[in-house]
Amino acid sequence: MTLSVSPPTSSAVADLEAELVELLGARNVSTEPRARERASVDGARMSPIISELLPLGLADLVAFPTSAEQIGQAVAAAVRHGVPVTPRGKGTGNYGQGIPMAGGLVLDLSRARAVVEVGDGFVTAEAGTPMVTLERAAHATGQQLWMYPSTAQSSVGGFLAGGSGGTGSIVHGTNDAGFVAALDVVHGTGSPELVHVEGDEAQLFVHNYGTAGVIARATVRLEPLQDWRGLYASFPDFRSAQAVLRDLAALEPRPRLVSADTPEITATLPADPALPEGRASVRVIADERTVRRATEIVEAGGGRVEDVREGAQTALTLSMLSYNHPIEWLQKSAPGVYFHLEVSGAALIDRIDEVHAVYEGGMLHQEIGHSGPIGMLAGVYRSPEQVLDGIRALNELGVGVHNPHQWNVDFQLARTVETARRTDPQGLLNPGKLNPDYAGPTKGAVS
Numbered sequence: 001m002t003l004s005v006s007p008p009t010s011s012a013v014a015d016l017e018a019e020l021v022e023l024l025g026a027r028n029v030s031t032e033p034r035a036r037e038r039a040s041v042d043g044a045r046m047s048p049i050i051s052e053l054l055p056l057g058l059a060d061l062v063a064f065p066t067s068a069e070q071i072g073q074a075v076a077a078a079v080r081h082g083v084p085v086t087p088r089g090k091g092t093g094n095y096g097q098g099i100p101m102a103g104g105l106v107l108d109l110s111r112a113r114a115v116v117e118v119g120d121g122f123v124t125a126e127a128g129t130p131m132v133t134l135e136r137a138a139h140a141t142g143q144q145l146w147m148y149p150s151t152a153q154s155s156v157g158g159f160l161a162g163g164s165g166g167t168g169s170i171v172h173g174t175n176d177a178g179f180v181a182a183l184d185v186v187h188g189t190g191s192p193e194l195v196h197v198e199g200d201e202a203q204l205f206v207h208n209y210g211t212a213g214v215i216a217r218a219t220v221r222l223e224p225l226q227d228w229r230g231l232y233a234s235f236p237d238f239r240s241a242q243a244v245l246r247d248l249a250a251l252e253p254r255p256r257l258v259s260a261d262t263p264e265i266t267a268t269l270p271a272d273p274a275l276p277e278g279r280a281s282v283r284v285i286a287d288e289r290t291v292r293r294a295t296e297i298v299e300a301g302g303g304r305v306e307d308v309r310e311g312a313q314t315a316l317t318l319s320m321l322s323y324n325h326p327i328e329w330l331q332k333s334a335p336g337v338y339f340h341l342e343v344s345g346a347a348l349i350d351r352i353d354e355v356h357a358v359y360e361g362g363m364l365h366q367e368i369g370h371s372g373p374i375g376m377l378a379g380v381y382r383s384p385e386q387v388l389d390g391i392r393a394l395n396e397l398g399v400g401v402h403n404p405h406q407w408n409v410d411f412q413l414a415r416t417v418e419t420a421r422r423t424d425p426q427g428l429l430n431p432g433k434l435n436p437d438y439a440g441p442t443k444g445a446v447s
């Protein structure tokens, strides 16, 4: 692991291209400018701070392995040629974490998407498999994933390496808390071996952007399938909506998702009669057995249930209105105006007026996580300094903040640095993201 990696020489890139064509076939290797550009962007545009710095890197070539074994061979070839490798799933990570900052090879894993086995309590799949495909495979055996992100089309490798949680996290916490049963990982040592790791060893490769190893195959946890309903409620204002969230989250069996939005954010979501204008919205993926009690809670809190929907698509539709998605809709409604922070803590409910007042135009998209209230706080963007001042003010209010305007690994940093010394001695895996000295303005990451 080294701090900075030089861009590869053109002859190293050409040699690697020839070897990859041999390994993967010409259809699965590209040096076309459009393919290289497409492979060099992620969701970083959600951050006005990072947007000002784009483009932050451009791939020299893109390869599309179609199996876990080919992932191992392609990483090994790149390392032997001294070419940086940035793994890529669906490319929805939103901090620039998937941008190839030293150029080199982007390894697009979206064609390595075989579901290998669905067993009792687990599913094993190749890294590029979409989370929604895993959920469907689980359903076919009467099971469901412990969790999936609101970007349900994103890949299991990208979710484990770049994401943190989503639907189901209210029960199971983040994706570093037992969700991963085993991984097959490729190290940056020049060997194509898929190293099988389980338990604590597997955690070494979670949420560090592929800087310690490329996940080729993953085994994640399943649980028995429940009969879910999508409950849409509305309230005259955000405070009354927030007042029922803890009770809704405590329903037994537990809901899979509890989300809430201010009337202003709700107005930017896709039009739906269950999201009436001028009212705050609460959306719950609720176990069928709890719908009656949930309705009582909503009505006792001064709200009304707008709809209760069923069917396989319901949970997915509600998931795609959760976590960062409402912020994305808000940003689309007023391009270039809003930034956001990931926030956590009881103060998000107990001191919401003060939280909203920290930034001009402050608005919270609220979720309930495993340990309590979490969310995305949007505000009108003025400058990086304004964002940092606000983080300090939020911390003083007791709000934990994760700053999504930077691409450094900030989860278990020391552990990843130590692992990468062994697994990536030349620092060729996703260079630019693993900075041992990074000490950003993070106090309490969103869970």
Ligand SMILES: Cc1cc2nc3c(=O)[nH]c(=O)nc-3n(C[C@H](O)[C@H](O)[C@H](O)COP(=O)(O)OP(=O)(O)OC[C@H]3O[C@@H](n4cnc5c(N)ncnc54)[C@H](O)[C@@H]3O)c2cc1C
Binding pocket: 042, 043, 046, 086, 087, 088, 089, 090, 091, 092, 093, 094, 097, 098, 109, 127, 128, 148, 149, 150, 151, 154, 155, 156, 157, 158, 159, 160, 161, 162, 163, 164, 165, 166, 167, 208, 209, 210, 211, 213, 214, 215, 216, 322, 323, 324, 325, 328, 430
């Ligand atoms: C609107 C919006 C909503 C979102 N909602 C959520 C949410 O609910 N929960 C959440 O956790 N995240 C969320 N995200 C962030 C992101 O979409 C998810 O984390 C997603 O699961 C990432 O998967 P991906 O396939 O797109 O990964 P990518 O963006 O392709 O990659 C993410 C990171 O992992 C690395 N990587 C990719 N594949 C591998 C691999 N096989 N091995 C090692 N490293 C790899 C990449 O280099 C990159 O650093 C959201 C983003 C947006 C824009």
